[in-house]
Amino acid sequence: MAPISLTFPDGNKREFEAGVTAAEVASDISTSLAKKAISATVNGAHWDLQWPIDADADIAIHTMQDDEQALELIRHDLAHIMARAVQELWPDVKVTIGPVIANGWYYDFDRAEPFTPEDLGAIEAKMKDIINARDAVRTEVWSRADAIAHYEKTGENYKVELVNAIPDDGQPIRMYWHGDWQDLCRGPHLQHTGQVPADGFKLMSVAGAYWRGDSNREMLQRIYGVGFKNRNDLKAHLTMLEEAAKRDHRKLGREMELFHFQEEAPGMVFWHPNGWTIYRALEDYMRRKLTAAGYKEIKTPQVVDRKLWEASGHWDKYRENMFITEVDEEHANEKRVNALKPMNCPCHVQVFNQGLKSYRDLPLRLAEFGSCHRYEAHGALHGLMRVRGFTQDDAHIFCTEDQIADECARFIALLSDIYRDTGFTKFDIKLSTRPDVRIGSDEQWDKAETALEQAILTVRNDFEIDPGEGAFYGPKLDFKLTDAIGREWQCGTFQADFQLPERLDASYIAADGDKHRPVMLHRAILGSFERFIGILIENYAGKLPFWLAPRQVVVASIVSDADDYVAEVVETLIAAGIRAEADTRNEKINYKVREHSLGKVPVILAVGGREVEDKTVSVRRLGEKQTSVVTLDEIVETLKQEALAPDLK
Structure with missing residues (x-):
């Protein structure tokens, strides 16, 4: 050859x-x-x-030293080994697909009986037998006809459907064997089952899943597993999951009486007084930061005629995620079709378009705590993290192309301050560049991509480039923060848009006296208040910073004779701007301390006969066993400073 x-x-x-x-x-x-x-x-x-x-x-x-490739192969092989184990234990089970996902894999099975926890244990044991057998893994390329004939003969109707769905574009149809067990797969795989760490995986759970995600098709059983290179990595992951379960914002939300959800309004938050206190404290802080950074706050309608969404392009591309309403307009003898806004961008252009704008008005930074609604599938809803009604800390900057770099640098500096103030010292930046299908000239894209890259370099030199993953209207930055247990959350975004100003006829008078299109910069820092508060709760395990804590101080009586002094202490604290409340119930102090500690109250002030006499309080802070006795004036002054938001200190 x-x-x-x-x-x-x-x-x-x-x-x-x-x-x-x-x-x-x-x-x-x-x-x-x-x-x-x-x-x-x-x-x-x-x-x-x-x-x-x-x-x-x-x-x-x-x-195996190359983590990315090794983990992909380990998890991919584990999916096949699990499917083989299931069919060896229950030969009548039909197999479907088993992709690699974050930290592991899943595989969907068609089985008449539901899998039980005992079944998962049996499957794990069989998987270890297969791994220890060190069976060879081999691959062949088959024709479409041969693959279909094989699966029709073996009765694997789901595989027949998968083969028929593969585009007939000359790409190979690969068949893999793990020992004598065979599956349709694009690969790659390890070379024998013994290369999979027998002590590095665990089957986690079973869930229902419709075949090919279609609710009109068969309901299958999906087994999830996690896989790593060794026992220590697996143990670390399981420990992280245990910690994450303790920090689940839905559980803490109940314990701290922050919010709830109910079926009459799926995906919509019912904020309780404690939760709304957090929301307002965060909103007040963000409003001050935006004002100081030169943003002008606006408010735009929640219900807008479809004509605007058609003009912006959202009606064609996003309609299935929009809540649509129809009303009879009596004066016009017609039905008006409206939509609850899923984003604020088109409305912000309407504000910009009111009155003639000059280059001297740019950059114009318009901010809104915009209430938005998006239809999310019911199964995708997840507490505060995935909702249908939410409020974005949204803003749009209208500027010239030459101003993109400076505005981006200003934004990154502002975002860095806010993340640091809310307790996140580590975040990563991803720059997504021009996709194949895009609008705007190459010159515009060159200028925008260079501007974003230079802006990042003013604050740091470690960022990732994601080629071809920008929006069709412009490049973008995504910001992922890391929480206390190492999880990443994508919150902030910064996007350069050449399209929407054109579609909605936004313009300004430039120095040459002619009309020009502004560049529209979409940006958010928190992403949404709801999701960010959920992240905060989990990051701090409910023990929020004092300035954000909804119940900052509880003053608890030890004896009933102290009730009047308790009221005096509470009144003094409230006058100093501290969120304080009294607990004068006829309960033992240890009971009160346990209850308020469960509610994540940062400071408990215990008051008994001696404290009344000396005008002192006994201070117990959340998570600390020691107590201290200080004067009322001292604790008020201390907590008064702690209660200030970071930007006010």
């Missing part, structure tokens, strides 16, 4: 015959690499060691 040239990561090149496999390349380099190799990257694609390479290419050989 004709020779081909393979280029390695260090720049060296070697010639091989066309059709050489990555396994043969690894063996040619060294015997030790051949033993350690698990996969390759060929021209940027993850490549099975068994697949032939037919043309010149860049190549890198991977071992």
Whole structure:
């Protein structure tokens, strides 16, 4: 066969015959690499060691030391091994699909009987037997007809449907064997089952799932698992899940009496006084930060005629996620079709369009705590993290192309301050660049992408570029913050938009006296108040910073003779701007302390006979066993400073 040239990561090149496999390349380099190799990257694609390479290419050989590739393969193989284990235990079960997901995998099965916790234990044991057998993994390329015939013969009707759904574009239909068990798969995979760590996985749960996500199709059973390179990594992940369960904002929301949901308004928050106190404290803080940063706050309608959504393009692209209303307009003898706004952008352009704008008015920063509604599938709703009604800390900046870099740098500085003030010192930035399908000239895209990159570099040099993942109307930045247990949350965003000003006819008079289109910068920091408050609750495990805590101080009586002094202390604290309340119930002080600690009250002031006599209080802080006795004046002054939001200190 004709020779081909393979280029390695260090720049060296070697010639091989066309059709050489990555396994043969690894063996040619060294015997030790051949033993350690698990996969390759060929021209940027993850490549099975068994697949032939037919043309010149860049190549890198991977071992278990390469975390990204190793974890993908481990989890992918575990999905197949689990499906094999299920069919060995219950031969009548039909298999469907089993993709890799974050931290693990799932596989959907068609089984008459529901899987039980005992079944999961049996499946795990069988999986370990398969791993310990070290069965070879092999692959073949089949024709569509042969694949369909095979699955019709074995009665795997779901696989027949999957093969028929594969585009007939010449791409190979790959069949994989793990030992004698076979599955349809695009690969790649490890080379034998023994390469999967037998102590690095665990089956987690079973859930229902419709075949191909269609509620009119069969209901299947989905088994979820997690997989890692070793027992320690698995243990660390399970520990994190335990900690996350303790921090679940829905559980803490009940304990702290913050909010609730009910079926009469799915995905809509019922804020209780304690929860609304957090919301208002955060809103007041954000309003002050935005005002100081030069934003002008506006308020726009929640219900808007479909004509505006058609003009903006949202009606075509987003209608299925919009709540639609129809009203009879008696004066016009017609029905008016309206939509609850899913975002604020088109309405902000309407504010910009009122009156003639000059280049001297730019940049114009318009902010709104905009109430939005989006139809989310019922199964996707998740406490405060995924709702149908929410309030964005939204703003749009109208500026010239030359002002993009400065506005972006200002935004990143503001975002950094706010994240730090709310307790998040680590966040990552991703720059998504031009997609293949886009609007605007290459010159505009060059200028916008360069401006965003330069703006990031003014504050940090570690960011990720995501090629081709920008919006069709412009490049964007996404900001992911990391919480106390290492989870990432995508909250902030900054997007450059060339399209909406054009569609909605926004313009300003430039220095040359002609009309020009402004660039519209979409930006948010919290994302939404609801979700960000959920993140805050979980980050702090309910023990919110004093300035955000809904119940900052409880003054609890030890004896009934102290009730009058309790009232005096509470009154003094409230006058100093501290959220305080009294607990004079006829209960023991230890009972009161336990109850208010469960409610995550930061400070409990206990008052007994001695405190009344000395005009002092006994101070107990949440999470601390020690108490201290201080004068009323001292504690008021201390808590008065702690109650200030970070921007007021």
